[in-house]
Amino acid sequence: MPLRVGYVREHFSAPLLQFATDDGDQTFTLVECPSGTGQLISRLTNDEIDVAIALTDPLISGIANGSKAYKLVGSYVSTPLNWAVITGASSKYHNIADLEGTPIGISRIGSGSQTMAYVMALQQGWVTDELQFEVKNDIRGLIDSVNDGTTSAFMWEWFTTKPFVDAGQVRFIGSVPTPWPSWLIAAHPSQDRAPSDQLRAFLQALSKYVVAFDTPESRAGPNVQFIKEKFGYPEEDICAWLKTVSYPSDCSSIPEQVITDTLNLLEKASVVKVPAFDVTTFIDTAVANLA
Structure with a gap:
C-alpha cells in the first residue's frame, strides 16, 4: 500500500510536491493538512496518515508528553522558521510587548503556533503559565479573530502570511525565529502502517529531490518558477x-543536538517536563540515523 504522507501546502513543501509529481510508481499519496502540525499529529493518531512532514517543536513536545502515535524518522528543513507576530489591520497592538496578558490565537492545541507563543513569552520575560489561548483552527480563522477582537495576535510563517499583509487584512508587529531547524519527518511506529523498508525508500528518494532543489542552479530559476506557479507568491x-x-543532504539523518536543544528550550517555556530522557526514544532507529 502507498504511504499516506501528510503535509502543509506551503512553499517549504516544494521538493515534496516535485517528488509527488514524478512518483510514477505511486509509492505514496499526499494528504493536505491546512491547519498545520496540530492537525498532522491528530491525523497520525487517528490512522488518517502514516507519515507527517511537520514542525520540529510540536513533534518533539508530543513525544515528550507521551504520544505513542509516531516516532521521528528524518529531517526535512535544516534552517529556522521565521514566525511572524500578526495582529488585526486596525487593532490597538503595535509591538510584541503590547500583547502581554492578552488572548493569543492558535490553530490547535499542541501546534507550532502555540509552541512559538511560549517561546515568544520566554523571550519577553512573561509568566508562561499565565498565557491565554484561543483555538481558531486555521489561518483564515486566525485572521478573522485578530480583526474581530477575539484574539490580540497570532503567529504564522512570515512569507505564508505576507500576502494577507500586502492586502491590508492584517499587520506584522514582529517576528520570532525558531531556535531550532524547522521541519522534521515523523511516522507511525506500526509496521502495518509504515514499514521500515518502505520508509527508508521514501526518505532516500525524497533526499534526491531535496538536494536537487537546494542547488544554486535550481535556486536561480526553476525553484522560483515552480513556487510561483504552485503558490502564486510574488517573485x-x-x-x-x-x-x-x-535542506539536509540526507533526509534520514537527525542531528541529536536538534532533539536535546529543542527539549531544553521547551522545558524552560513550560511546554514539556522531561527531567531525564533518552534521545533514542524519540526516533525510529530502524529508519533514522542520529548524527
Whole structure:
C-alpha cells in the first residue's frame, strides 16, 4: 500500500510536491493538512496518515508528553522558521510587548503556533503559565479573530502570511525565529502502517529531490518558477525566502543536538517536563540515523 504522507501546502513543501509529481510508481499519496502540525499529529493518531512532514517543536513536545502515535524518522528543513507576530489591520497592538496578558490565537492545541507563543513569552520575560489561548483552527480563522477582537495576535510563517499583509487584512508587529531547524519527518511506529523498508525508500528518494532543489542552479530559476506557479507568491518574496532556507543532504539523518536543544528550550517555556530522557526514544532507529 502507498504511504499516506501528510503535509502543509506551503512553499517549504516544494521538493515534496516535485517528488509527488514524478512518483510514477505511486509509492505514496499526499494528504493536505491546512491547519498545520496540530492537525498532522491528530491525523497520525487517528490512522488518517502514516507519515507527517511537520514542525520540529510540536513533534518533539508530543513525544515528550507521551504520544505513542509516531516516532521521528528524518529531517526535512535544516534552517529556522521565521514566525511572524500578526495582529488585526486596525487593532490597538503595535509591538510584541503590547500583547502581554492578552488572548493569543492558535490553530490547535499542541501546534507550532502555540509552541512559538511560549517561546515568544520566554523571550519577553512573561509568566508562561499565565498565557491565554484561543483555538481558531486555521489561518483564515486566525485572521478573522485578530480583526474581530477575539484574539490580540497570532503567529504564522512570515512569507505564508505576507500576502494577507500586502492586502491590508492584517499587520506584522514582529517576528520570532525558531531556535531550532524547522521541519522534521515523523511516522507511525506500526509496521502495518509504515514499514521500515518502505520508509527508508521514501526518505532516500525524497533526499534526491531535496538536494536537487537546494542547488544554486535550481535556486536561480526553476525553484522560483515552480513556487510561483504552485503558490502564486510574488517573485521577490520567493527569492527573499530562498535566501533564508536550506535542506539536509540526507533526509534520514537527525542531528541529536536538534532533539536535546529543542527539549531544553521547551522545558524552560513550560511546554514539556522531561527531567531525564533518552534521545533514542524519540526516533525510529530502524529508519533514522542520529548524527
